[in-house]
Amino acid sequence: MTVQEMIGAHPQPPSIDRDALVRCIDECFDCAAACTSCADACLTEDGVQELVRCIRLNLDCADACDATGRILTRQTAPDVGVLRGAIQACAAACRACGDECDRHAQHHQHCGVCAGVCRRCDQACNDLLATIG
Amino acid sequence: MTVQEMIGAHPQPPSIDRDALVRCIDECFDCAAACTSCADACLTEDGVQELVRCIRLNLDCADACDATGRILTRQTAPDVGVLRGAIQACAAACRACGDECDRHAQHHQHCGVCAGVCRRCDQACNDLLATIG
Amino acid sequence: MTVQEMIGAHPQPPSIDRDALVRCIDECFDCAAACTSCADACLTEDGVQELVRCIRLNLDCADACDATGRILTRQTAPDVGVLRGAIQACAAACRACGDECDRHAQHHQHCGVCAGVCRRCDQACNDLLATIG
Amino acid sequence: MTVQEMIGAHPQPPSIDRDALVRCIDECFDCAAACTSCADACLTEDGVQELVRCIRLNLDCADACDATGRILTRQTAPDVGVLRGAIQACAAACRACGDECDRHAQHHQHCGVCAGVCRRCDQACNDLLATIG
Numbered sequence: 001m002t003v004q005e006m007i008g009a010h011p012q013p014p015s016i017d018r019d020a021l022v023r024c025i026d027e028c029f030d031c032a033a034a035c036t037s038c039a040d041a042c043l044t045e046d047g048v049q050e051l052v053r054c055i056r057l058n059l060d061c062a063d064a065c066d067a068t069g070r071i072l073t074r075q076t077a078p079d080v081g082v083l084r085g086a087i088q089a090c091a092a093a094c095r096a097c098g099d100e101c102d103r104h105a106q107h108h109q110h111c112g113v114c115a116g117v118c119r120r121c122d123q124a125c126n127d128l129l130a131t132i133g
Numbered sequence: 134m135t136v137q138e139m140i141g142a143h144p145q146p147p148s149i150d151r152d153a154l155v156r157c158i159d160e161c162f163d164c165a166a167a168c169t170s171c172a173d174a175c176l177t178e179d180g181v182q183e184l185v186r187c188i189r190l191n192l193d194c195a196d197a198c199d200a201t202g203r204i205l206t207r208q209t210a211p212d213v214g215v216l217r218g219a220i221q222a223c224a225a226a227c228r229a230c231g232d233e234c235d236r237h238a239q240h241h242q243h244c245g246v247c248a249g250v251c252r253r254c255d256q257a258c259n260d261l262l263a264t265i266g
Numbered sequence: 267m268t269v270q271e272m273i274g275a276h277p278q279p280p281s282i283d284r285d286a287l288v289r290c291i292d293e294c295f296d297c298a299a300a301c302t303s304c305a306d307a308c309l310t311e312d313g314v315q316e317l318v319r320c321i322r323l324n325l326d327c328a329d330a331c332d333a334t335g336r337i338l339t340r341q342t343a344p345d346v347g348v349l350r351g352a353i354q355a356c357a358a359a360c361r362a363c364g365d366e367c368d369r370h371a372q373h374h375q376h377c378g379v380c381a382g383v384c385r386r387c388d389q390a391c392n393d394l395l396a397t398i399g
Numbered sequence: 400m401t402v403q404e405m406i407g408a409h410p411q412p413p414s415i416d417r418d419a420l421v422r423c424i425d426e427c428f429d430c431a432a433a434c435t436s437c438a439d440a441c442l443t444e445d446g447v448q449e450l451v452r453c454i455r456l457n458l459d460c461a462d463a464c465d466a467t468g469r470i471l472t473r474q475t476a477p478d479v480g481v482l483r484g485a486i487q488a489c490a491a492a493c494r495a496c497g498d499e500c501d502r503h504a505q506h507h508q509h510c511g512v513c514a515g516v517c518r519r520c521d522q523a524c525n526d527l528l529a530t531i532g
Contacts, residue, residue, distance in 0.1 A: 085358035218491035225484035
């Protein structure tokens, strides 16, 4: 909600589709938080050895989502190549992390929630990419 | 909302007051996003020279809030000294940034919105600190 | 130097060319620091209005380099699609930021230094990509 | 080396002791990288269960060091309260992480290297704090 309000208060209107942009920023920051939490929750599980790949991809995805969320938040003098690279990197991280989380969703509720957030962020990235061309 | 759901799905209950914790995490990530946006919006303004201190404090506050949000999200084997240091650093950044944003709120809507977010995050940090003791 | 030592002390050897990897990680973290500094130095310049695009790309590049440096540092259970996306996003940010910094190098020493660091990081990313295939 | 060069090329001289500042920035970024690597190396170890607290503190320390390194890199219009909070938070994270890494240094070389880096960063933070007063 704050992101939408801040983008609305920005002196420069977004150079790309506003709804797709706001949704993608929201999903990026949401996914960064979910992945940070899922990595930590996995660490507490008894069967942490089976979750090593999940933790690693959670950490990667949190970093990619956080950087992409920050980059997309900026409206001043954007470079479309930078935007496209960041969004694609974020989508790749969300896809890999969502796939891995899905494999543990039956046993670990946090992996199930995180998988859903990763899917939504991946989708928001692809939708935004489609509007950039 | 995702943060609350993730903390609820975590195998280890928070070592500190859950409501104060979830609220503080939410405010940290919200404030990081608002400050990233405000720094960028200031950069676009005609009178950017008068907003140089605001931009600098926005960037500091975004970094402090992001790090603190990540640290507070983790529930595994917490160290209270690390938590306290992070929360205090975040509150200090929110206070300084909120004060500076307030000075420009009449002329720039984004500074007004950002000042409000900084105030809420500062308050959430102090409320959480009070529960830690 | 620490990165090389840490990668050497890691129980799992890198899945990709060690020299190209260590160099790319070093360049990513170096470039993140240089871009953070250049954005701030630009902010202090009298002609900050002409440096608005430089500041914006500096901030984007710092975020992309920091995320990519973190992702490349991890050797556990890597996903090649995630690595490739991150490296490509980083190279795109370094290219755009280096080009813009170059345009101001004659007037601002910090832009000249930062342009050089961006070039090296872009090259290190491309060299690492070539070893991944 | 790049940090020193960038601070030297900055139009505004540091408001605090230059040598202590440059050393602290270098140690912060070095420690962020070492902790990111140590967390990942711990994850690969057979006895990962015994390293759960180490991984958690590694991740906290990486986040605190990264944020503090970015904040200290900025020389424009500094707020001493923000600087002090960030440096203290970083020192607290380095102390806790260094202590935990030390406990595993005999069995894991990466913990030994990381403990040393944490000690140096903690010291650099305290030395810088002493110059701020």
